[in-house]
Amino acid sequence: MSEKQQNATAYWKENLKYLVILLTIWFVVSFGCGILFKEALNEFKLGGFKLGFWFAQQGSIYVFVILIFVYVRIMNRLDKKYGYDE
Structure with missing residues (x-):
């Protein structure tokens, strides 16, 4: 296996x-x-809403972003580590 192939596999x-x-x-x-x-x-509140509800409606979207x-x-x-940066 060539060094380039090993590098790509590790990446x-x-x-x-x-x-x-x-x-x-x-x-x-x-x-x-x-x-x-x-x-x-739901024992806790965030912005007036129960925390479990907030995570279901908004929190998971914020975390995803x-x-x-x-x-x-x-x-x-x-990319920098493996030399794929431009």
Whole structure:
């Protein structure tokens, strides 16, 4: 296997690792906070709304948008690390 191929394989593995981590965070926030942990979170209020309801309606969307920016930043670093930046 050539060095270029090994570099591409390592890049892809690291990319998948970050994808799994970020998608897990999104799943926990959207499904976990909005559905599974709703009752416990509803003990608290945010902006006049129960926290479980807020996560189900708004929080998971905010977290998703934040995760997009985090992914862009991570991928920019990864591109530089493996020499794929322009």
